[in-house]
Amino acid sequence: MERLNEKTETKRLLIYLVLSFTMAWAVFFAFILTGHRWDGSDPNLESFVGLGMLTPLLAHILTRMITGEGFAMTGMDSMMMGISFKNKKWLFFLFAIFAPWIYLEIGHALILLIYPGLFDPDGFRQLGISKSRVVFIPIISILQGTMISFAALGEEGGWRGYMMPKLIKLMGTKKAVLAGGIIWGLWHAPLTCVGHNFGTDYPGFPWLGILIMCISCTFLGIALTYITVKSGSIWPAAIMHAVNNANPSILAVFTNVEKADEIISNSILGFVILDIPMVILGIICFVLLCKDKGAEKISR
């Protein structure tokens, strides 16, 4: 019986993955095959390609329609779209809002400590704002991340809302977070190949970029899975993902991006240093997730 269940769950997961990858890659390849590259392309067009982030949630909905799993919003085997603040679950919402700010600020501080030449006291002028308004940058990023979280909700609705519970059910928490991170990283691969996140000018392009993306997605994925499991909802993960993407950092404004190419010879190195605090957070969440039996419970 258990073996039969395992087979059904694997089949459902495969349907989801095929749909999610096909739809997202169709968007990404449409962008690439029309001659666009991530570096130097119009930011508005990049935002449009970013709508590909909605495809995991669409794939989740389509998979449930195909497999007849139903559309329960809360509880076991649900879409985990409900929100509850009971039993101090509101703490995970606060964590989701402020954690990315803290780890990205520390990450930028690390970059400036290792490469002090990158510090530019007039860096804020690039944004066309005065020094007194720099403090508003994290506020805007956090507000944007919290309120305009639909794109990140699109990803989290698929990855944390469907894929992770299935993976945890099939292979247990430890292996699931690793497999989930690799799948999530590979999903970004077409964009990584045209310069998303790391550019195109680094040794080992594009394979090293894809590998680093998988590692980065694994650790961020662990933190996102942890708050999803603890809150029983994908909303904190969606908010954290959105705030993370909005890069709420004051120190980032004082980092001279133009000099970065000269000082940090390898563009991927800057990304790795920036991600160190997030990796530490991922490790802490991994330990907590392994201690907690909630992950197994949520997948049942």
Place this chain on the structure above:
Amino acid sequence: MGGLLYKDFVSVNRISKVKLTWLLAVLTVFYIALRMAFPGTADIKAFLAENEDGQAVNLIDSFFLIALGLFMVGILGLMNGWVARIVEIDDKNKIRGYISALPLGKNAYIASKYIFMAVSAYVFMSISYIWSISCVAFCREGMIADAAQILGGFIPVFAGFSLFLAAIELPLFILLGKEKAMLIKVAFIMLIAFGIIGFLFFGDLSWVDRHVNIAAFVKWCEKYRMEVAIVSLLSPLVVMILYYGSYRITCYFAGRRKANAKHFLKCLPTTCR
């Protein structure tokens, strides 16, 4: 609570014979497909014009910008009509009587209406963003692209305004019932309409010419981009405080009405009960 929200969703999901969710999905896909098929960057000569500053303006972009504006205003109107609809259907089917027999908190019914409208505002805000991102992505650089970006920046304000209207209308409809609330609403709308008509007849119309300048507004928004972004993003949060206040007031008066009804029953001679 989930059941109450689903009931409200079902009651507003149908416009005559069409399901609203499907209609929105088809409209959104259609808009994105058309926008991709007719990008403003294609520079088709028949659609190129010049504005007062001599900048080239693609008329295709302005069509899509108008469509975006109409969509946002349409959604505002649609949501405004929902408050009456969800309360009317409950009154017609005596839902409140049934709910009082369910094991729910005493304010669950009122909370469900407020949560439903807030969720709707978030969903519509997200869909408007999809439209706005699609519109801007294929715009030719210049005035229309700037205007589309600014309109996109005001989406949270639209969402906040829809919540603000709901915060005023929900207590009226829940506490007074559909008929009385509609009477007050129509009277208020008539008052505004008469005000506008009065201004058109007797007001100084040159004041509008002197003070309302869209190009100047676009420039002003570009100059104070950060402040505008903060105010725009904060507006739904500020309205949420009012919204919560409105919820508490509705709960308070609904509670008092129940208490008064009980008191009235107690005062009646037992033979009349």
